[in-house]
Amino acid sequence: MAKCDYCGAEVSMPYTCGYCGGSFCPKHRLPENHSCEGLDKLTEESRRSGRIYRGISEDLRDEPRENPPESFRRIGFDFDDEKIGGEGEFGGRGILKNLFFSNATTTLLFIIVIVYFGQLLVQLTFGGYFYENTFISLVALRQSTIFKYPWTLVTSIFIHLDFFHMFVNGLILFFIGSALERRIGRKRFIYIFLVAGILAGIAQLLVSKPNAILLGASGAIFGVLGTLTVISPRMPILLFFFIPMPLWMLTVGYGTLEAILAITSPGDTIAHMAHFSGILVGLLYGYKLRREGIGRARSALEDLFRNLGI
Known part of the structure; x- marks a missing residue:
């Protein structure tokens, strides 16, 4: 049985790329999905000649599909x-x-939303005292209870302070999580999300007061951000939804700010050390994946920004 030249998956009917001649599985058959060298050459020639590259050829579009x-x-x-x-x-x-x-991104978002409404249900059913003194102690990360309740290293990732906290984290995860998962796959995405969230929580515990409550997916999300930055540093993003810039610029700027705040304001209500630690974990994992040749495919929008010099 033939193997995909990009991911190594075995396929009974491989697709042959019309630009580079490689054999690929249905998931990576498009030139955009396997970092096709022939496509890069065609894009460059089109730009030099003033023509516009309009996608794959009609021959490839007419191929029979398994998926x-x-x-x-x-x-x-x-x-x-x-x-x-x-x-x-x-x-x-x-x-x-x-x-x-x-996909894993929407599954994690679904869990986060369900957990948040579960928090509200517990609060309404058992009252604020039980919620703040018993329930939160069982699910949120705290230096004084970490050895008694070790599972809080994971459960605290999915617990949020209020709706705004949950909404902002969910919105960021939706955009950058989807972009990263498409590049590295479901299992690797879940791995970096959980590992970054756990390690970021531990790092924040080291600088927090014994009874400080730590919760939220921020550390995990910053791990996703760091990994995506190494794999696709020039991926275009819109800061505040209207300022275009490459992803690496946002990560460097925000990472530097979080590092400064983690040192100067360790007792702040915002977990700056968790944010900074999450980015570091993500950067290291992204470097590992990049050395293994995983996740290098660019999107059509990234190619557009690249051709425009952004």
Whole structure:
């Protein structure tokens, strides 16, 4: 059985790229998804000649497909002619599966939201005293209880102070998490999310007061940010939704600020040390993946920014 030249997966019917001649699995068959050298050359020639590269050739578009189009798979929908209108992917359970469990990013977001509403339910059912003195002690990270409740290293990642705290973390995770997961895969994404969150929590414990409560996914999210920065440093982002800049510039700026605040304001209510530690963990993991040749594919938007010199 043939193997994909990009990820090494075994495929019964490999696709041959019309630009570089390599053999690829359905997931990496498009030139944009396997860092195609021929595509880079074509893009450069098109730019020099003043032409606009408009995507893959019609020959590649007409190839028979084993799997659904990548564009639809990325947003979580699987097309199957036998399932449409039935109990398959477009049935009630199928819609829920595609919306919340099609990739790790949406699954983590779903868990975070469910946990937050679970917090509200506990508070309304048992009262504020029980919530603050018993429930939080069982799920939030605290220096005085870490050895008694070691599972709080993980549960604290999914607990948030209030709706705004949860919403901001969820919004950031949605954008950068999806971008990273497409590049490194589901398992590696979950790994860096949890490891960065745990190590960031431990780092914050070292500079916090014994009874300080630590909670939130910020450390894990900054780990995702660090990894994505190493793998795709020139990925275009919009700071405050309107200022364009490459990702590395945002990470360096924010990482420097968090490092300064972690040293000068260790007792602040914001976990600056967790943020800075999360970035460091992510940068190290991203460097490891890059040396292994994982996640180097660029998106079409990144190529556009690259060609424009941004």
